[in-house]
Amino acid sequence: MFTLSDKTEFIAPIRTGNLAPEHGEYQMQSKFMPAAQPWTSPTKIVGPQIGGAHIAVTYERGQEIYAQGGSADKCYRVSTGAVRVCRILSNGGRQVVSFHVAGEMFGFEAGSQHRYFAEALALTRIVAFEQGLAQQRHLPELLALALEAMERAQEHLLLIGRQSAIERVATFLLDLCERLGGTRQFRLAMSRQDIADYLALTIETVSRAMSELKEQSIISLRHARMVDIRKPDALRSLCGHVAGLS
Amino acid sequence: MFTLSDKTEFIAPIRTGNLAPEHGEYQMQSKFMPAAQPWTSPTKIVGPQIGGAHIAVTYERGQEIYAQGGSADKCYRVSTGAVRVCRILSNGGRQVVSFHVAGEMFGFEAGSQHRYFAEALALTRIVAFEQGLAQQRHLPELLALALEAMERAQEHLLLIGRQSAIERVATFLLDLCERLGGTRQFRLAMSRQDIADYLALTIETVSRAMSELKEQSIISLRHARMVDIRKPDALRSLCGHVAGLS
DNA sequence: CGGCAGATTGAGCAACATCAAGACATGTGG
DNA sequence: CCACATGTCTTGATGTTGCTCAATCTGCCG
Numbered sequence: 001m002f003t004l005s006d007k008t009e010f011i012a013p014i015r016t017g018n019l020a021p022e023h024g025e026y027q028m029q030s031k032f033m034p035a036a037q038p039w040t041s042p043t044k045i046v047g048p049q050i051g052g053a054h055i056a057v058t059y060e061r062g063q064e065i066y067a068q069g070g071s072a073d074k075c076y077r078v079s080t081g082a083v084r085v086c087r088i089l090s091n092g093g094r095q096v097v098s099f100h101v102a103g104e105m106f107g108f109e110a111g112s113q114h115r116y117f118a119e120a121l122a123l124t125r126i127v128a129f130e131q132g133l134a135q136q137r138h139l140p141e142l143l144a145l146a147l148e149a150m151e152r153a154q155e156h157l158l159l160i161g162r163q164s165a166i167e168r169v170a171t172f173l174l175d176l177c178e179r180l181g182g183t184r185q186f187r188l189a190m191s192r193q194d195i196a197d198y199l200a201l202t203i204e205t206v207s208r209a210m211s212e213l214k215e216q217s218i219i220s221l222r223h224a225r226m227v228d229i230r231k232p233d234a235l236r237s238l239c240g241h242v243a244g245l246s
Numbered sequence: 247m248f249t250l251s252d253k254t255e256f257i258a259p260i261r262t263g264n265l266a267p268e269h270g271e272y273q274m275q276s277k278f279m280p281a282a283q284p285w286t287s288p289t290k291i292v293g294p295q296i297g298g299a300h301i302a303v304t305y306e307r308g309q310e311i312y313a314q315g316g317s318a319d320k321c322y323r324v325s326t327g328a329v330r331v332c333r334i335l336s337n338g339g340r341q342v343v344s345f346h347v348a349g350e351m352f353g354f355e356a357g358s359q360h361r362y363f364a365e366a367l368a369l370t371r372i373v374a375f376e377q378g379l380a381q382q383r384h385l386p387e388l389l390a391l392a393l394e395a396m397e398r399a400q401e402h403l404l405l406i407g408r409q410s411a412i413e414r415v416a417t418f419l420l421d422l423c424e425r426l427g428g429t430r431q432f433r434l435a436m437s438r439q440d441i442a443d444y445l446a447l448t449i450e451t452v453s454r455a456m457s458e459l460k461e462q463s464i465i466s467l468r469h470a471r472m473v474d475i476r477k478p479d480a481l482r483s484l485c486g487h488v489a490g491l492s
Numbered sequence: 493c494g495g496c497a498g499a500t501t502g503a504g505c506a507a508c509a510t511c512a513a514g515a516c517a518t519g520t521g522g
Numbered sequence: 523c524c525a526c527a528t529g530t531c532t533t534g535a536t537g538t539t540g541c542t543c544a545a546t547c548t549g550c551c552g
Contacts, residue, residue, distance in 0.1 A: 153399035161446030200407030
C-alpha cells in the first residue's frame with residue numbers, strides 16, 4: 001500500500017454541472033489537448049468527475065496504485081501519465097486488461113474487492129475519488145463509466161479472439177493514437193511486454209508485427225517507444241475490424 | 247424486427263422492494279432453482295427486475311431479439327430458454343460475446359444503439375424492460391448489472407487470451423453448469439458452432455476438446471448436446487485459471 | 493429407406509510460441 | 523572518453539497448437 005505522506009495533496013471537490021453526460025466525452029476532451037507529450041500534460045484537467053473528496057497522488061514508474069484483493073472503494077482518474085490494469089495467472093502469465101492514459105477513469109469493480117491490480121507505467125499523477133455517500137449523487141456518471149468499461153472489454157475481446165497478430169498491433173496503435181489526442185507521433189508509455197500481455201501475444205510477435213509495419217512504411221520508429229504513424233489509412237485498413245451495422 | 251402480434255402479452259409492473267441490491271444476486275438465485283431442465287423452468291421468476299412496463303415475448307429458436315444497430319432502449323431478462331449475443335466481423339467470422347440462461351439479464355449498452363445482436367438459442371421467453379423515465383429509480387440495479395457485465399467480459403477476455411483450447415472448453419462447461427443451477431447433467435442449448443464462436447476456436451477444435459474430455463472420463467455425452475460431468479474436480483483443475491488473490 | 497444438418501475424426505499446414513543469439517540504448521565507474 | 527554492464531528490443535531457427543480442408547458418422551425427419 002502507499003502512504004499519503006509527502007506526495008499527497010487535497011483538492012477541493014469540484015461541482016461539475018453534468019460532466020460525462022454521454023459516454024465518450026472524456027475521449028473527445030483529450031482530442032483537444034496539446035499532445036506533444038500527452039501523458040505529461042499538466043494542470044488543465046477537465047475530464048469526468050465523480051465529486052466527493054479528491055486525493056491526488058503521484059506514482060513512480062512501476063508503483064502499485066491498488067492491489068489485487070484490495071478493497072474497491074475508490075475510483076481513479078489519470079491526470080498525467082499512464083496506467084496498466086492487469087492480473088497474474090496461475091501459469092505465470094499476465095493479462096493486461098486495460099491501459100489508461102490522461103483523462104481516463106478506472107478502478108471500479110463489480111465486487112467490493114479488486115480482482116485486478118493497477119500500476120503506473122511511468123511517473124503518473126492520479127486523482128482518487130471516494131465512493132462513499134457521495135456516490136448516490138453520481139450514479140448516472142458511474143453507470144456511464146461502467147457501461148463504457150464493459151464496451152471496451154467487449155471490443156478487446158473481439159480484438160483478441162478474432163484478429164491476427166498484425167491486426168491486433170495495428171488496432172492497438174490506432175486506438176492509443178486516438179486516445180492520446182489523435183497526434184500521429186506519440187511515445188508509448190508501455191513496454192513491448194506490456195503490449196504483448198495486453199494483446200495476448202508474445203513480446204517477439206509484437207516486435208515482429210512492429211517491424212512488419214515499419215517495413216511497409218505504415219509507421220516509423222525513432223526509438224522503440226517513439227511511434228510515428230505514416231499511413232493512418234493503411235493502418236486502419238489493417239484493423240480488419242468489425243463489419244458495419246448490417 | 248419482431249412483431250408483438252399474437253405471441254405478446256402484457257404484464258403488470260412489479261413493484262420490487264430492492265431486488266439485486268448487490269451484484270451477483272441473480273446468479274445466487276439461479277443456484278437454488280430446481281434445475282432438472284433449468285432453461286425451461288416455468289413461472290417462478292424471481293431474478294432481478296428493473297420496474298416500469300414489462301413485455302413478455304416468446305421467440306423461436308434462431309429468432310432475433312434485437313438487431314445490431316437497433317436502438318438500445320430496453321433491457322431484457324430470460325425467463326425460460328437461452329440467448330446468444332454476438333457480432334459479425336468483416337472477415338465473415340462471428341464472435342459470440344455472451345450466452346444468457348434463465349434468470350439472467352442482458353441488452354444494456356453504453357451507447358444508444360446496439361453494437362451486438364441477440365438471438366434465441368431455443369424456444370425462449372423474454373421479458374423486456376423499458377428504460378425510460380423509470381430508469382431513474384433503478385440506477386443502482388442498472389449499475390450493478392453493468393459492472394457485472396463488465397466483469398464477465400473481462401473474465402471472458404482472460405479465458406480467450408490465455409487459455410488453451412481444452413482449458414477454454416472446460417471452463418465453459420463448468421461456468422455453464424454453475425449458471426444452470428449446478429446440476430452435473432445438463433443439455434447444451436447452443437451448437438458446437440456457437441460454442442466455438444464464444445471461445446474463439448473452430449468447431450473442430452471444440453469437438454476435439456470434448457472428445458478428449460470424454461476420453462479421460464471427465465465428462466460423458468449421451469448425445470452431442472447432453473453433457474454429464476463425471477469428474478467436476480478434474481474439470482476444475484483443467485480450468486488452469488487465474489491465480490488466487492495474492 | 494434417403495436426405496440433411498450437425499458432429500466427429502483425420503491429415504497437412506500456417507501462425508504464433510519458444511528458444512537462442514545478437515543489437516541497441518542507457519547508465520556507471522575508471 | 524572508453525569499457526563494461528544491464529535492460530529492452532529485434533531477429534532468426536525450430537516446435538507446437540489450433541486452423542483448414544476433407545471424409546465419415548450420427549441422429550432426425552419425412
